[in-house]
Structure formats: C-alpha cells, structure tokens
Amino acid sequence: MISTKILRPSVSIFGIAKTCSMSSRAPPKALLQDMVVPPRQLFGPGPSNMADSIAETQSKNLLGHLHPEFVQIMGDVRLGLQYIFKTENKYTFAVSGTGHSGMECAMVNLLEPGDKFLVVEIGLWGQRAADLANRMGIEVKKISAPHGKAVPVEDIQKAIAEYKPNLVFVCQGDSSTGVAQPLETIGDACREHGALFLVDTVASLGGTPFDADALKVDCVYSATQKVLNAPPGLAPISFSDRAIEKIRNRKQRVASFYFDALELGNYWGCDGELKRYHHTAPISTVYALRAALSAIAKEGIDESIQRHKDNSQVLYAALKNHGLEPFVEDEKLRLPCLTTVKVPEGIDWKDVAGKMLTNGVEIAGGLGATVGKIWRIGTFGINSNKTKIENVVELLSKSINETRMYCFINLYYF
Amino acid sequence: MISTKILRPSVSIFGIAKTCSMSSRAPPKALLQDMVVPPRQLFGPGPSNMADSIAETQSKNLLGHLHPEFVQIMGDVRLGLQYIFKTENKYTFAVSGTGHSGMECAMVNLLEPGDKFLVVEIGLWGQRAADLANRMGIEVKKISAPHGKAVPVEDIQKAIAEYKPNLVFVCQGDSSTGVAQPLETIGDACREHGALFLVDTVASLGGTPFDADALKVDCVYSATQKVLNAPPGLAPISFSDRAIEKIRNRKQRVASFYFDALELGNYWGCDGELKRYHHTAPISTVYALRAALSAIAKEGIDESIQRHKDNSQVLYAALKNHGLEPFVEDEKLRLPCLTTVKVPEGIDWKDVAGKMLTNGVEIAGGLGATVGKIWRIGTFGINSNKTKIENVVELLSKSINETRMYCFINLYYF
CATH class of the missing domain: 3.40.640.10 (Type I PLP-dependent aspartate aminotransferase-like (Major domain))
Structure with a gap:
C-alpha cells in the first residue's frame, strides 16, 4: 500500500464539512469501484443458488x-x-x-x-x-x-x-x-x-x-x-x-x-x-x-427428499443419454443431491468446467483424492429441477465435445 | 414436536406433482408465517444499523x-x-x-x-x-x-x-x-x-x-x-x-x-x-x-475517526444538557464511538431501555460488572450523526422522566 498524503475535494456528509483529507494513506483504488457479481447457476457442491x-x-x-x-x-x-x-x-x-x-x-x-x-x-x-x-x-x-x-x-x-x-x-x-x-x-x-x-x-x-x-x-x-x-x-x-x-x-x-x-x-x-x-x-x-x-x-421435508430422489433419476438418465457415467457404481450408494461423474479418458476436467463457467454455469471437479477423476454436480434445493438438470447435462456434453475438438485440432494441426 | 401424519393439498412445484404429503411430522406452524422484523435504530453496542x-x-x-x-x-x-x-x-x-x-x-x-x-x-x-x-x-x-x-x-x-x-x-x-x-x-x-x-x-x-x-x-x-x-x-x-x-x-x-x-x-x-x-x-x-x-x-479512515470524535462531543454536550453524566470520568479515556452513561440514582436502567425500545430505539444496559450501573450508547458509522445523537439523548431523557413519574405515582398512590 502506498503511504502518501492525498488531497480530496470538500465533502459534507454526516453534517460535518471538511476541506481536505487527513488520511495519511491512500484508500485502495479497487474499493472506489463497484463490486462485480455476475449471475451464475451454481451446480457445484455448494453454495447453491439462493431462493x-x-x-x-x-x-x-x-x-x-x-x-x-x-x-x-x-x-x-x-x-x-x-x-x-x-x-x-x-x-x-x-x-x-x-x-x-x-x-x-x-x-x-x-x-x-x-x-x-x-x-x-x-x-x-x-x-x-x-x-x-x-x-x-x-x-x-x-x-x-x-x-x-x-x-x-x-x-x-x-x-x-x-x-x-x-x-x-x-x-x-x-x-x-x-x-x-x-x-x-x-x-x-x-x-x-x-x-x-x-x-x-x-x-x-x-x-x-x-x-x-x-x-x-x-x-x-x-x-x-x-x-x-x-x-x-x-x-x-x-x-x-x-x-x-x-x-x-x-x-x-x-x-x-x-x-x-x-x-x-x-x-x-x-x-x-x-x-x-x-x-x-x-x-x-x-x-x-x-x-x-x-x-x-x-414443501414438507419428506417431499423435499423425494423430489431430490426423483430428480437424481432425471440426472442419471440425462448422463446416460450423453454417454456419461456416474462415478458411484452402486445406485443405492449414490447421494441424490450431489452426483459424481467420471471424466472420460483424454478429457481435462478443468477445461470443461472452465467452459461451462464461461457460460455462467458452475459444476466442480473432484476434491482431495478424486481431483482429475470426476466432476461433481450438485442439484440442491431449487436446483433439483428437471429442466435445469437436463440443461446442465446438455451443456456439460457440449463442453466435452468442444474440448475433444480442440484436442483433435491441436494434435493434428500443430 | 407433534409426530403425526398430515394430509396436504395437491402441489405441483419444481415440475413434480404430488397428491398427498408423505411428511411424518407436521412442519412447525411458526414457519408457515412470515418473519417479523420491525424497523429499529440501533444505538446499542452493536450491531449498528446497516447502511x-x-x-x-x-x-x-x-x-x-x-x-x-x-x-x-x-x-x-x-x-x-x-x-x-x-x-x-x-x-x-x-x-x-x-x-x-x-x-x-x-x-x-x-x-x-x-x-x-x-x-x-x-x-x-x-x-x-x-x-x-x-x-x-x-x-x-x-x-x-x-x-x-x-x-x-x-x-x-x-x-x-x-x-x-x-x-x-x-x-x-x-x-x-x-x-x-x-x-x-x-x-x-x-x-x-x-x-x-x-x-x-x-x-x-x-x-x-x-x-x-x-x-x-x-x-x-x-x-x-x-x-x-x-x-x-x-x-x-x-x-x-x-x-x-x-x-x-x-x-x-x-x-x-x-x-x-x-x-x-x-x-x-x-x-x-x-x-x-x-x-x-x-x-x-x-x-x-x-x-x-x-x-x-x-470517506477516508482518518475522516471517519475524526467524525466519531467530533460527534462524541455532540453526545457529551447533549448528555450534560439533560443532566446526565458519562461513566468514564477522564474524557481522554472515553471511547468516542461507544459512550457509557451513569444510571441516575433510583432509576431502573431496564425500564428506561425498554421504553426506548418500544419507541424503536435501542440503547443497552451494562455488561458483566457494569450491569445496572450504566447505559451504553453506540454511535457507530452512519449512527455517528449530530441529529440522530441529539434525538437519542432527548428520548433517553424523556424516558427517564417518565420512569421517575411512574415511580412517584407508585410511591404515593399505591
């Protein structure tokens, strides 16, 4: 931080007028600008979207x-x-x-x-x-x-x-x-x-x-x-x-x-x-x-649980449709509100997640020992919704294909 | 909590229709109602009002x-x-x-x-x-x-x-x-x-x-x-x-x-x-x-500090005006943004603070060893403002007098 005496225009707020600044350090410029918070669909492991x-x-x-x-x-x-x-x-x-x-x-x-x-x-x-x-x-x-x-x-x-x-x-x-x-x-x-x-x-x-x-x-x-x-x-x-x-x-x-x-x-x-x-x-x-x-x-707690279960089936079907596989093989052991998906061979999970984020949709990679092996798709609360889930998997599949295309181009043309 | 099976009307949210509820416990009735958050001027030791x-x-x-x-x-x-x-x-x-x-x-x-x-x-x-x-x-x-x-x-x-x-x-x-x-x-x-x-x-x-x-x-x-x-x-x-x-x-x-x-x-x-x-x-x-x-x-950090100092003088003057005394005798040792005030003899601090809260203004009593002896008036950030401070002390003085009156009536008529 730069330590310098700065002069600022006369301000009159809170009923007290000042003619010059006394602050001995300049305030950080970043804080004089507005905060940027782009809209985002949060299908990672949390936070989910606020209702x-x-x-x-x-x-x-x-x-x-x-x-x-x-x-x-x-x-x-x-x-x-x-x-x-x-x-x-x-x-x-x-x-x-x-x-x-x-x-x-x-x-x-x-x-x-x-x-x-x-x-x-x-x-x-x-x-x-x-x-x-x-x-x-x-x-x-x-x-x-x-x-x-x-x-x-x-x-x-x-x-x-x-x-x-x-x-x-x-x-x-x-x-x-x-x-x-x-x-x-x-x-x-x-x-x-x-x-x-x-x-x-x-x-x-x-x-x-x-x-x-x-x-x-x-x-x-x-x-x-x-x-x-x-x-x-x-x-x-x-x-x-x-x-x-x-x-x-x-x-x-x-x-x-x-x-x-x-x-x-x-x-x-x-x-x-x-x-x-x-x-x-x-x-x-x-x-x-x-x-x-x-x-x-x-909604009712049991209704919430049932909805998450029903929509996990929607997610599994959409994954299958796009040739993707859940990481947890035994369906009875899958957490209905957070699904892990195998990263297909030759695909960089990060490129795909990055592409999706550019489109305003978050899914996450693995955590700890699962980094690189899986994506994590959270379908929590209001995000446990058929249409939203189908759109997310559609975008995931499209992003994988774009990454494949890019690898192919890289491999053959450079 | 009452453990009972309840029936609720058919609902269709999140794209899934249900004809009856499965929740085995009734949801708490209080949560089916809206939350009550009355406006309040927070002149206690914090939280202060949000800008x-x-x-x-x-x-x-x-x-x-x-x-x-x-x-x-x-x-x-x-x-x-x-x-x-x-x-x-x-x-x-x-x-x-x-x-x-x-x-x-x-x-x-x-x-x-x-x-x-x-x-x-x-x-x-x-x-x-x-x-x-x-x-x-x-x-x-x-x-x-x-x-x-x-x-x-x-x-x-x-x-x-x-x-x-x-x-x-x-x-x-x-x-x-x-x-x-x-x-x-x-x-x-x-x-x-x-x-x-x-x-x-x-x-x-x-x-x-x-x-x-x-x-x-x-x-x-x-x-x-x-x-x-x-x-x-x-x-x-x-x-x-x-x-x-x-x-x-x-x-x-x-x-x-x-x-x-x-x-x-x-x-x-x-x-x-x-x-x-x-x-x-x-x-x-x-x-x-x-x-x-x-x-x-x-605003500038030093300007903020100066404003709190200036407005503490406003508070001390207002207190004096209404016959009230700061608890910290040495003015150099007083915290400018949180002023403690002696509770006058014969006055119940709680009655006074309660009256003020009914009027939508919070000040606090003592904490720990100072309970009963003092009130605490916080003038933090946007609440460090001349008009607001004068109004709070005015209301404090009025509330003390009403409490005195009530004691007097109680003493002589009952």
Missing part, C-alpha cells in the same frame, strides 16, 4: 441479537431445525460459522484428552475429522472404504465392538465422492458399547432420508448453503441428551468458548434458563436460515 | 467461494482491511465467524502449551481472553484497572518486563465500560522482552485512532457490525510477520482447523501460494464487508 424468498430477507434491517423479535426468529429456527433433523433434542441450534464449524463444535465438545475416536472414512470429510482429532491430541482409528464405495455397516459394528471408541464419526453424504453412507444400526452399536454417534449431514440434509432420533444419532451438524439454498455462514447442529450429559460431565473444560455447546445452547434458549450474552449472532444469515426453513416446511 | 449501500449487496446472487470474481472481492477486502488497520501485513483477512471468533483465532494460533499470557483487563473482554486461555490450559497473569479507568502504560511495561509473557492482550475499546485503553509504547516493550502484542479492536476500529504498524501490533482483530455498519458474521484479523513466524515454529499443531491462520491465510491469498480449499466463506457477508470497506475508503 428469492431467502435472498430478500438478507437486505432487511438488522435487529439486536437479544431483541424480542430476534429471539422469536431464533426460536422459529430451532423448531425448523428439529423438523428437518427429525429430532426432539432440546439442544438444537446453529453455530455461527460455516459448515466446517459444525464439525469443530461437535468434536471440541464431545472429545476430551484420553478419549478414543473412530472415524468412518469414505472421502475427504472423514480425513478432515481425523486430522482435527490429531490436532486436538486425540487417539484416532480409521475404517475406510475405497473412493466411490461405502463402508459396510457390519464392518462398522465390528470396529465399534473391538475398538470401543468414545465417539464414532460418519459422514452421511461425502461431497468429495458422492457416496451416501448407510447409517442404519450404527446408532445401536454405539449405545451397546458406550460410544456417542456423530453424523455429518452437510451435503445430504434435506436431499436424502435422515432421522436423527430413529437412527439414535447423538450429534448431527449440517450447513445452510446446500439443499437449504441459504447463504453459507451457519452450521445447524443438534445434540442428544446423552451427548449433553457427556459434555456436562467432562473432566476438562471445552477448549473453546466460541464453540462451547452449553454456552451456545443457553444463548439459543435450549436450556430454559435466563439467556446469557454469548456472541453477536450473524443476524442477516439467521433471517436467511429462517426463510430457508420456512420454504422447506411449506 | 443501504451495504444492505443491498446482501441480496445479490451468490458466487462460488473459489470463482474468479469472488477471489477478486476477497482481494479487495484484504486491501480494505490493510487500509483500516493501517498495516502492510500480508496475513490480513477475515475469519468466518463473529467478533469473538477473531479472539479465538488469534489465541489458538499465538499460544501453545507452556506459554505465558499477560492480559490487560479493563472490562469484560480481558476477562474473556483470560477465560479462553484458562480453557486452553495456558498460564495467565492479569493486570487490571477499576471499571471506567485504563491501566497506565507504565504499569503494563513493568508487567511485561517482570512476567516476560509470550503474548500480551489489550482491548483497545472495552464495550463493557466505554474505556479506550492507550496503546502507545506497549508494542516497544513487547519487542524488547520477546512478547507478541495482541489487540482487540472490535468496538474501536474506525472510531478512534489505531495504526497497527506504528504501534508494533503483532495481531489485531475486529468485527463488522460496529463502525463498519455491516452485518455481523466476519472478524477482520491481521498477523504481523513476527506472529506468522511464531506460528510457523510452533511445537504443536494449532488445535483448530477452522481457525488455523496459515490455512486461512492461504485461502485468502496471503501467502502467494496456490489456493487450497479451506472452507466455504460466507459469501453474502463478504459482499457486505467489501461494501462497508468501500464506504470507509470513500
């Missing part, structure tokens, strides 16, 4: 974070989250951070030194959970599936019985592979062997069946910018009574204040006690989450 | 968190933050959380087991930093001032020389007391004795002079919902080269992934390396922060 009914809430005037009307909105959000998680858990609220902060909030509360942690790894998110535990000094055991497959629940049950972990992590829908990990019976095994059951539903919630209470889940978190079509910035989370009991009986205090579940739960009105100031909630993002939950309440 | 130019960016369509246009916006934000912090620090970015997440990000990166931490305590925020260190298992020494006063810098220098801490925490503007702590010479003492210098500017940045580089600050964080008039949800932060060197040489990994400064710095483009995916930034809130920085760049 209009959600976008308009974002410009509403702010309320104070303890004003009665805002407390009411927080209460509505809690009810909506209980509805979509399918839980009666009192400690159901949203962490003031993006999806990953949900993982961090869950783990810093549910793990303490000396604990054993079992991670079911079907892609990047299991690795991330294991890495975080490593940072926290927690012993980790991983049970993994090859990319594109799930871990058989029998293997998970066996690992729980043998390793006797304090906490078991499973990502229901891994956005790096497009796999939906079956969850049935894992909760029972956890209860039998004294473990808590933690599920990441960041990419799956609202797009594939999930029932926290029926599955005996002790902690589940998600994100706002996938099926919910809200902007990123909050991580919905829910803790069972068992989980809260473990937190209350910790030997060491939670090493974070920002993510302390009991403090957060108090601020969100989960414990029935007098609300204490904890932090200043991201007011606008909470408005947006309420609007997103309102939209899903109007 | 229109900021509010309108919040409804803009989302971009992907790695799209070139969004990367450009992040770059603009970095320049703007360097401008308002007055620093050349490469590692200048925003944490995806509210103000407190800035404190947490600073401390988890700059402290590790075995370190000594000196906290300058002039109100709640010093206590909060000490509490967080306690959670992290770090040895803490506090040097405190009575509420309403600052700690003399000579005492801080002496404490640094004697205690030889690894990190020194100072809150520049404590929102629980309204005190502005002088910062001069503390940075020199830190360098002399091998400590890093951490400053909280959540309530002060843009409202009172601050120059990170001239003050030899090693880490500073702030928030978006005070002088910047943006919605809460991001914590601007900056690390000096000395701070980054200490982080690079840590013996133990940072116990958080979400707050890992080197990972965040890479995602924000601070290290000149290829960007790695870290988390999905809160896109809309980053738009808002860019718009807020654009507004402050157009």
Whole structure:
C-alpha cells in the first residue's frame, strides 16, 4: 500500500464539512469501484443458488441479537431445525460459522484428552475429522472404504465392538465422492458399547432420508448453503441428551468458548434458563436460515427428499443419454443431491468446467483424492429441477465435445 | 414436536406433482408465517444499523467461494482491511465467524502449551481472553484497572518486563465500560522482552485512532457490525510477520482447523501460494464487508475517526444538557464511538431501555460488572450523526422522566 498524503475535494456528509483529507494513506483504488457479481447457476457442491424468498430477507434491517423479535426468529429456527433433523433434542441450534464449524463444535465438545475416536472414512470429510482429532491430541482409528464405495455397516459394528471408541464419526453424504453412507444400526452399536454417534449431514440434509432420533444419532451438524439454498455462514447442529450429559460431565473444560455447546445452547434458549450474552449472532444469515426453513416446511421435508430422489433419476438418465457415467457404481450408494461423474479418458476436467463457467454455469471437479477423476454436480434445493438438470447435462456434453475438438485440432494441426 | 401424519393439498412445484404429503411430522406452524422484523435504530453496542449501500449487496446472487470474481472481492477486502488497520501485513483477512471468533483465532494460533499470557483487563473482554486461555490450559497473569479507568502504560511495561509473557492482550475499546485503553509504547516493550502484542479492536476500529504498524501490533482483530455498519458474521484479523513466524515454529499443531491462520491465510491469498480449499466463506457477508470497506475508503479512515470524535462531543454536550453524566470520568479515556452513561440514582436502567425500545430505539444496559450501573450508547458509522445523537439523548431523557413519574405515582398512590 502506498503511504502518501492525498488531497480530496470538500465533502459534507454526516453534517460535518471538511476541506481536505487527513488520511495519511491512500484508500485502495479497487474499493472506489463497484463490486462485480455476475449471475451464475451454481451446480457445484455448494453454495447453491439462493431462493428469492431467502435472498430478500438478507437486505432487511438488522435487529439486536437479544431483541424480542430476534429471539422469536431464533426460536422459529430451532423448531425448523428439529423438523428437518427429525429430532426432539432440546439442544438444537446453529453455530455461527460455516459448515466446517459444525464439525469443530461437535468434536471440541464431545472429545476430551484420553478419549478414543473412530472415524468412518469414505472421502475427504472423514480425513478432515481425523486430522482435527490429531490436532486436538486425540487417539484416532480409521475404517475406510475405497473412493466411490461405502463402508459396510457390519464392518462398522465390528470396529465399534473391538475398538470401543468414545465417539464414532460418519459422514452421511461425502461431497468429495458422492457416496451416501448407510447409517442404519450404527446408532445401536454405539449405545451397546458406550460410544456417542456423530453424523455429518452437510451435503445430504434435506436431499436424502435422515432421522436423527430413529437412527439414535447423538450429534448431527449440517450447513445452510446446500439443499437449504441459504447463504453459507451457519452450521445447524443438534445434540442428544446423552451427548449433553457427556459434555456436562467432562473432566476438562471445552477448549473453546466460541464453540462451547452449553454456552451456545443457553444463548439459543435450549436450556430454559435466563439467556446469557454469548456472541453477536450473524443476524442477516439467521433471517436467511429462517426463510430457508420456512420454504422447506411449506414443501414438507419428506417431499423435499423425494423430489431430490426423483430428480437424481432425471440426472442419471440425462448422463446416460450423453454417454456419461456416474462415478458411484452402486445406485443405492449414490447421494441424490450431489452426483459424481467420471471424466472420460483424454478429457481435462478443468477445461470443461472452465467452459461451462464461461457460460455462467458452475459444476466442480473432484476434491482431495478424486481431483482429475470426476466432476461433481450438485442439484440442491431449487436446483433439483428437471429442466435445469437436463440443461446442465446438455451443456456439460457440449463442453466435452468442444474440448475433444480442440484436442483433435491441436494434435493434428500443430 | 407433534409426530403425526398430515394430509396436504395437491402441489405441483419444481415440475413434480404430488397428491398427498408423505411428511411424518407436521412442519412447525411458526414457519408457515412470515418473519417479523420491525424497523429499529440501533444505538446499542452493536450491531449498528446497516447502511443501504451495504444492505443491498446482501441480496445479490451468490458466487462460488473459489470463482474468479469472488477471489477478486476477497482481494479487495484484504486491501480494505490493510487500509483500516493501517498495516502492510500480508496475513490480513477475515475469519468466518463473529467478533469473538477473531479472539479465538488469534489465541489458538499465538499460544501453545507452556506459554505465558499477560492480559490487560479493563472490562469484560480481558476477562474473556483470560477465560479462553484458562480453557486452553495456558498460564495467565492479569493486570487490571477499576471499571471506567485504563491501566497506565507504565504499569503494563513493568508487567511485561517482570512476567516476560509470550503474548500480551489489550482491548483497545472495552464495550463493557466505554474505556479506550492507550496503546502507545506497549508494542516497544513487547519487542524488547520477546512478547507478541495482541489487540482487540472490535468496538474501536474506525472510531478512534489505531495504526497497527506504528504501534508494533503483532495481531489485531475486529468485527463488522460496529463502525463498519455491516452485518455481523466476519472478524477482520491481521498477523504481523513476527506472529506468522511464531506460528510457523510452533511445537504443536494449532488445535483448530477452522481457525488455523496459515490455512486461512492461504485461502485468502496471503501467502502467494496456490489456493487450497479451506472452507466455504460466507459469501453474502463478504459482499457486505467489501461494501462497508468501500464506504470507509470513500470517506477516508482518518475522516471517519475524526467524525466519531467530533460527534462524541455532540453526545457529551447533549448528555450534560439533560443532566446526565458519562461513566468514564477522564474524557481522554472515553471511547468516542461507544459512550457509557451513569444510571441516575433510583432509576431502573431496564425500564428506561425498554421504553426506548418500544419507541424503536435501542440503547443497552451494562455488561458483566457494569450491569445496572450504566447505559451504553453506540454511535457507530452512519449512527455517528449530530441529529440522530441529539434525538437519542432527548428520548433517553424523556424516558427517564417518565420512569421517575411512574415511580412517584407508585410511591404515593399505591
């Protein structure tokens, strides 16, 4: 930054007139220009497009974070989250951070030194959970599936019985592979062997069946910018009574204040006690989450799930039509709202995704170990729509063919 | 939540017709209604009112968190933050959380087991930093001032020389007391004795002079919902080269992934390396922060600071006019953008604040140890305006008199 004294014209704003500037550094020129935000269809792994009914809430005037009307909105959000998680858990609220902060909030509360942690790894998110535990000094055991497959629940049950972990992590829908990990019976095994059951539903919630209470889940978190079509910035989370009991009986205090579940739960009105100031909630993002939950309440959570399932069939058919193949071979293990597609031999995934972006449409490449091998097509919320999906696959196919043509020309003429 | 099978009319949205609902739980009734967000003048300690130019960016369509246009916006934000912090620090970015997440990000990166931490305590925020260190298992020494006063810098220098801490925490503007702590010479003492210098500017940045580089600050964080008039949800932060060197040489990994400064710095483009995916930034809130920085760049950071200073005089005069007294007696130690006011004898602060809120104007009571003793009047950004300030004090005075009248009636007639 250039450090220089600049003179600027006389301005009279806020009722105070000044004849010259006192700022000793020049303001960055880029900030004197308007921001460029081109329209874009977001068919990557998230953020998805905001629904209009959600976008308009974002410009509403702010309320104070303890004003009665805002407390009411927080209460509505809690009810909506209980509805979509399918839980009666009192400690159901949203962490003031993006999806990953949900993982961090869950783990810093549910793990303490000396604990054993079992991670079911079907892609990047299991690795991330294991890495975080490593940072926290927690012993980790991983049970993994090859990319594109799930871990058989029998293997998970066996690992729980043998390793006797304090906490078991499973990502229901891994956005790096497009796999939906079956969850049935894992909760029972956890209860039998004294473990808590933690599920990441960041990419799956609202797009594939999930029932926290029926599955005996002790902690589940998600994100706002996938099926919910809200902007990123909050991580919905829910803790069972068992989980809260473990937190209350910790030997060491939670090493974070920002993510302390009991403090957060108090601020969100989960414990029935007098609300204490904890932090200043991201007011606008909470408005947006309420609007997103309102939209899903109007459609019905099960209807949303069914629509994502039906439209995944539309996507599979369109891919087949254009000679493209899903990466996850077993259809039962495919995440309906995020489909991974094999990159055909000789094609550079990046060229194709770049061409599509030039046309205003985002799809993404792989993540972690799947980079170069797959594209990821997210069909979240309002983007789970037959016409939109068919158009995206049409453009994908056209972009692949253009890339092929370009390779051919390059090969033969240069 | 009531668990019941409900029938709903035939709906045809998203191109899929359904004849009956499958949702096994009824959606919460509250979410079928519109959200209520009454207009409000926010003269508490934050959030402040959003400026229109900021509010309108919040409804803009989302971009992907790695799209070139969004990367450009992040770059603009970095320049703007360097401008308002007055620093050349490469590692200048925003944490995806509210103000407190800035404190947490600073401390988890700059402290590790075995370190000594000196906290300058002039109100709640010093206590909060000490509490967080306690959670992290770090040895803490506090040097405190009575509420309403600052700690003399000579005492801080002496404490640094004697205690030889690894990190020194100072809150520049404590929102629980309204005190502005002088910062001069503390940075020199830190360098002399091998400590890093951490400053909280959540309530002060843009409202009172601050120059990170001239003050030899090693880490500073702030928030978006005070002088910047943006919605809460991001914590601007900056690390000096000395701070980054200490982080690079840590013996133990940072116990958080979400707050890992080197990972965040890479995602924000601070290290000149290829960007790695870290988390999905809160896109809309980053738009808002860019718009807020654009507004402050157009006014000039020093002009903003001067305006807050000038208008604090307007506030002091208005208070005097109505027989009210600032809580911080030494005018030099008053934070210009957040003024604390003594609650007159016999008056219930809550009744008065409640009356004002009914009239659509927020001022706040005390926080922590100052509850019941003071009101807090924030005059942040666009709310630092002569007419608005005079109106708020007028309404405060009127509300006090109405409360007095009510007490009098109660006393004599019941």
